[in-house]
Amino acid sequence: MNKTEFISVAGFAVSLLFHMTQTEVCPSSCSCKSLGEMKGLHTDCSSRKLTEVPALPVNTKRLYLQNNSLTSVPPGALDNLRSLEEVKIVDNPWNCDCHILYLKLWLEDVSAPSLANIRCATPAPVRNKPLSQLTGNELGICKRLLPIKCLEFFWRDLILIAGAITTLILVAWALKFSKKLVCQINLSQYDSRG
Secondary structure, eight states: OOOOHHHHHHHHHHHHHHHHHHHHHHOTTSSEEEEETTOOOOETTSOOOOOOOOOTTTTTEEEESSSSSSOOOOOOTTOOOTOOEEEEEOSEEESGGGGGGHHHHHHHOOHHHHHHHHHHHEEEGGGTOOOGGGOOOTTTOOOGOOOOOHHHHHHHOOOOOHHHHHHHHHHHHHHHHHHHHHHHHHHHHHHOOO
């Protein structure tokens, strides 16, 4: 085996090892069972008194997080679960304010039946209401979650768009005016010859 082949094999082995550790590591607070070769994992984190979602294996097909103490899920925490087929996430004391918006939107895309079964525990005005039925008004004032910089970019972009539209209108007007001027010059030259 020459040096190039050795480096190739070593690189493949390292990437395979990295892939396996990334996709098959089960959180200590959960139990994971294989669903057969290349079919993924059944990750059971139910009834563990979890207050936050642990880092989950990316090859999870079935995820059970029911009957814990979860109140919200941080944005992006579940985005790497691309092969997920089943989610059970009921019986948690969900706090249905702006911080629950990520979970609501994620479940709308991934598991509508699971979303239909989630009920809010707090705040009081939405207690026992299904998360799927909450409106933006009921989720509270979500605008405060936007960083100030985002709002600054919004106003900057709005001013830039208004400036671009004004410039286009002025250019169109200038072209129209210049066309009239060219026509008048051509007519005056034609009259002076004739």
